[in-house]
Amino acid sequence: LQNDNHQRERHGALASPTPPTGAAEDWTVPQRWDELTAEDHWVWDTLFARQQTLLHGRAVEAFGQGLDVLHLSRPGVPNFDELNDKLHRRTGWTVVAVPGLVPDDVFFRHLSERRFPAGNFIRAADQLDYLEEPDVFHDVFGHVPLLAQPDVADFMQALGHLGLEAVELGALHRLARLYWYTVEFGLARENGAFKIYGAGILSSFGESHYSLESAKPHRLNFDLRRVLRTGYRTDSFQLSYFVIDRFEDVLKLVLRNDLSALYEELDRSPDLSPCSIEEADLLAA
Numbered sequence: 001l002q003n004d005n006h007q008r009e010r011h012g013a014l015a016s017p018t019p020p021t022g023a024a025e026d027w028t029v030p031q032r033w034d035e036l037t038a039e040d041h042w043v044w045d046t047l048f049a050r051q052q053t054l055l056h057g058r059a060v061e062a063f064g065q066g067l068d069v070l071h072l073s074r075p076g077v078p079n080f081d082e083l084n085d086k087l088h089r090r091t092g093w094t095v096v097a098v099p100g101l102v103p104d105d106v107f108f109r110h111l112s113e114r115r116f117p118a119g120n121f122i123r124a125a126d127q128l129d130y131l132e133e134p135d136v137f138h139d140v141f142g143h144v145p146l147l148a149q150p151d152v153a154d155f156m157q158a159l160g161h162l163g164l165e166a167v168e169l170g171a172l173h174r175l176a177r178l179y180w181y182t183v184e185f186g187l188a189r190e191n192g193a194f195k196i197y198g199a200g201i202l203s204s205f206g207e208s209h210y211s212l213e214s215a216k217p218h219r220l221n222f223d224l225r226r227v228l229r230t231g232y233r234t235d236s237f238q239l240s241y242f243v244i245d246r247f248e249d250v251l252k253l254v255l256r257n258d259l260s261a262l263y264e265e266l267d268r269s270p271d272l273s274p275c276s277i278e279e280a281d282l283l284a285a
């Protein structure tokens with residue numbers, strides 16, 4: 001089962017720099033919601049029902065609250081105009097449609113201006129658990145509910161600015177790790193128990209089980225330097241998860257630290273593999 005969304009751990013630019021035909025300079029396209037098929041809506045409803053049941057008691061509370069305030073439980077693929085009506089009023093974010101993966105600088109530019117790029121397609125009905133690129137279910141069900149939460153909304157915009165800086169500094173591989181181990185595969189401690197907030201887990205049936213129940217992965221306390229040094233796997237469930245307590249703590253951490261100085265410092269020590277355990281690691285309990 002391939003991990004349901006993302007690309008190889010990066011060291012070079014991703015997609016070709018020029019937007020595909022029909023896309024704007026910033027790679028956005030019209031959603032054309034009324035052109036979605038009954039099968040597209042069936043796939044959304046099937047994935048939604050399965051995950052909503054499974055995530056009850058497994059996801060952070062803010063996720064369920066986000067689903068409610070954004071009325072995402074209504075049937076069918078959400079119409080972005082209606083969704084943005086509610087989302088923008090809450091945290092100033094909007095969801096924009098893109099044809100698929102966009103170049104890193106384009107992606108982080110959007111985040112830095114509180115626009116979340118969502119893949120304007122949905123996986124096939126016979127491939128509910130397999131995905132090459134992030135589709136609308138991963139992007140809207142996995143990422144958008146928490147964008148209705150002010151601290152997460154601020155954190156994602158900060159990552160946008162840090163991403164643009166990292167592209168300039170040639171340190172994108174480090175910032176991509178922070179993005180990966182928080183926004184995509186993050187766990188949090190809530191009322192003494194591990195809960196899911198990473199979109200890559202929230203939108204994956206298999207990893208929603210594995211990330212909380214399997215004895216295989218390491219669950220480590222979030223540590224900024226450790227995360228920036230740690231590689232990640234894109235072709236399997238994660239071998240390590242990093243656990244935070246509160247979003248505002250991580251937000252303060254990335255805003256208080258001069259990441260560019262950190263990148264230089266970390267270039268002097270070896271990177272860590274996704275499954276390594278260090279002396280200094282604090283196992284999350």
Ligand SMILES: C[C@H](O)[C@H](O)C1=Nc2c(nc(N)[nH]c2=O)NC1
Nearest residue numbers: 100101102104107117134176179
């Ligand atoms: C940020 C992350 O590391 C990664 O570089 C990217 N993610 C995405 C992307 N493009 C889209 N549409 N969705 C993503 O999640 N481009 C780049």
Ligand SMILES: [Fe+3]
Nearest residue numbers: 005134184199
């Ligand atoms: Fe994602």
